[in-house]
Amino acid sequence: MTWTVMPTYDDYETARAEFAWDLPDEYNPAVDFLRKHDDASRTALRYEDPESGLETYSFDDLDERSDRLAAALADLGIEAGDRVGVVVPQKPQNPLTHLANWKLGAVSVPLTVLFGRDALRYRLADSEAKAVVVDPSVRETVDEIRDDCPALEHVIELGDGDSVAGDAHAFDDLLATHEPGIEVYDATPATPTAIMYTSGSTGPPKGVRHSHALWLGRAAAAYNYFDQGLAAGEATVWTPADWAWGAALGGTLFAAWHHGCTVVGWPRDGFDPEAIYELLERHDVTGAFMPPTALRMLMGLDDPEGRFDLSLETFASAGEPLTSEVVDWVESTFDDVAINEFYGQTELNLVVGNSSRWFDTQPGSMGKPLPGYEIAVLDPDTHERLERGEVGELAVRPGDRRVFFDEYHGLPEKTASKRTEDGWFLTDDLVERDDDGYVWFVSRADDVxxxxxxxxxxxxxxxxxxxxxxxxxxxxxxxxxxxxxxxxxxxxxxxxxxxxxxxxxxxxxxxxxxxxxxxxxxxxxxxxxxxxxxxxxxxxxxxxxxxxxxxxx
Missing domain, CATH: 3.30.300.30 (ANL, C-terminal domain)
Structure with a gap:
């Protein structure tokens, strides 16, 4: 039971030619992330609590705790297909809730604690979440909007009975009063796993429903953009990005656990470059997913390799174009640290990237299609395929349909418009592809x-x-x-x-x-x-x- 979906390839052309999706008939991500490893006593999560200090959790620990939470959710009436919101920062309770949901067959709704009242109300109501697990920092906001979310029956707040007031359930008490050993839901790669919300560039945010195959797609991509350096029991990864974001949740946290690696959780306030370097040193982080904005902020600190004993091997980056100044800074500042950029969407996984192991990074380009995906540049109006050098809409076709989204929740017409008749998924991003196969971003077809x-x-x-x-x-x-x-x-x-x-x-x-x-x-x-x-x-x-x-x- 390995479920490894991306083998090691030494060159890009071989990877493109030989790789094919081989998803298992049965698949539950909670089992994949926690139970398939040879040594489940290894550290899966190193969590720096701002108040109590360092906490460590093995794969066994997370398995036992998520079992308890799953049993508690079941007692509250959560069943397969029910939606459960997760409004928790980089704390253990965040992945524990997702894992417990999948053990029951429930569907997660990842949401950020950065959301205000209107943003949370819309997403919880639209997803018809039956329960929501919340950080204390957003409890008051959830109470204010609860009457506008008719499907919401249960609020679970982090803490114990002494700290959680009102009619919310205390997270710690639920774990303490339930036993492990729950029977895990019999799932497949096509079982619904999560509803993730788009930015809402041309209207209200859309709920993007994915199936469990999403996590295998993200794990494959992460293996590439972490430079094939996700060795079980050896690699440690961290990101400053909120775990509600798909690239942080699936492409960093759960991808690392799929490969048997350690994740660092740190619910920080603000972005202090010196504190970031200290964290990277303290935990021997080998792979860091850092949006370009974060990398530009790190550039303000001189001589990081001389001041800190770093174990860094790879920076992975996404979310906005990676400029040449950032690439040049990494190459001139660090010894043997790769920087790999990748592009994806909430709907379409991570599909294009610059992989320094396989080909020369072209700063400013999006890179080349990752193994397992075809790309095309289409005329935005006719959807006819354009020649190299012509500007058109980037379209993507996966080798396995299941690694892309299933539908926009409650929006069948929007779902249909995302895909052409011959199976190309449209991105709304205008690009140009050069003679060497690199994709260059031109502009957005929408206003995001x-x-x-x-x-x-x-x-x-x-x-x-x-x-x-x-x-x-x-x-x-x-x-x-x-x-x-x-x-x-x-x-x-x-x-x-x-x-x-x-x-x-x-x-x-x-x-x-x-x-x-x-x-x-x-x-x-x-x-x-x-x-x-x-x-x-x-x-x-x-x-x-x-x-x-x-x-x-």
Whole structure:
């Protein structure tokens, strides 16, 4: 029972020619991640609790605790197919909840603690979550929105009976009052596993339903972008990214456990480069998944290899284009540390990347298709295949349909529009492929903003800003930013003539932080007399970008 889906290949062409998906007939990720290893007493998780210090968990420990939680959830009435929200940062209770869900056949809904009231309400209500496990930091918010989530029967808060008040269940007490030994749900790669939400660039965020094959697809990709260095019992990985994000949850945390490696959990506040290097040294981290924004922040500290005893072998990066300055910095600053970039979507797994082991990294390019996927550049209107050097929409076709998403939850028409008649999945990203096979990003076909590694839909930000009584109209776009890749800029037309710009600017930013997420507030805000619209009243974001001097390809 190995379920290894990506063997080692020494060269790219061999990997492309020989690799084929070989998914098992029966598959439960909880069994894969915890029970298949030769030595389940090895450390799976090293968790740095800000208050109590270091905690370590073996694969056996996680198996036993997730068994207890699964039994408790079953007593609460959670059954196969039920949705369970997970609003927990980088703490052990986050993966424990996912594992317990899958042991019951339940479906996880990963959500970030950075979400505010409106963002959480929409996702919990839309997914029809029956239960939600929450960090104490978001308990008050969940209580405020609970009446708007009619399917939500149970709130489980981290802590024990002494710290958890009201009608929420105490997470620790549930584990203490239930026994391990639950019978694991008889699952396959096609069993529903999670609903993950898109950024909502052209409307409300869409719930993307995946099956268990998702985790095998992520594990295969991680093996490549961690430079085939995920050796069981040897590699240790860490990411600053929230475990609600697919690349962090599936491509780092669960991919490492699939391969039998150790993960470091650290629910930090802020991003202190010196503290990050100290963490990498303290835990002998060999592979770090770092969005380009995080890498650019690390660049501010001189001589990290001279100041810290690092075990780093690979930086993996995603979320926004990786610039040449970052690649050059890694090559000039570290000895024998690879940097690999990869591209994917919530719906489509991780499908294109720069693999320094296989071919020369071309800074600024997205790389080449990973083994197990075909790509094509299609005419956005006709879906006809274009020649090399022509700009069109990136389309992807997997060798096994199951490693891509199943559907948009409750949106059959949206689901159908994501795929062409001959099986190509559309990305809404415009690219060009050169004669050497490298894919180069040109522009987005939608208006999604890539800021600090997060994908932000402008409509969701606009809708919240419009809640303010002093705002009549608003348009939101991304503008170039040296640190974040893109910064969110809002063009606001006030509804009143008599206003204080500084006060209104602060109120708008606080409103977005409270209702959406910390990373979604507008770093730049300009008050304008008019916001350009189409004849049907839609915001013309292209005009706003042109106003900022941002070229449209």
């Amino acid at each position: 903003i890539l800021t600090s590694g997060y994908r932000v839909g402008p409509m969701e930000v606009e809708d919240v800003i419009l809640v303010h009584e002093a705002v009549e109209q608003v348009g939101v776009v991304g503008v170039p930013d040296d640190t974040r890749g893109e910064a969110i800029k809002a063009f606001v037309k006030p509804a009143v003539d008599d206003y204080d710009p500084d006060t209104l600017r602060t109120e708008i930013r606080d409103l977005v932080r409270d209702r959406l997420a910390e990373y979604e507030y507008p770093h730049q805000l300009e008050f304008v007399e008019t916001v350009p619209t189409t004849t049907t009243g839609k915001i013309r974001r292209r005009s706003l970008r042109e106003r900022e001097g941002i070229a449209e390809e």
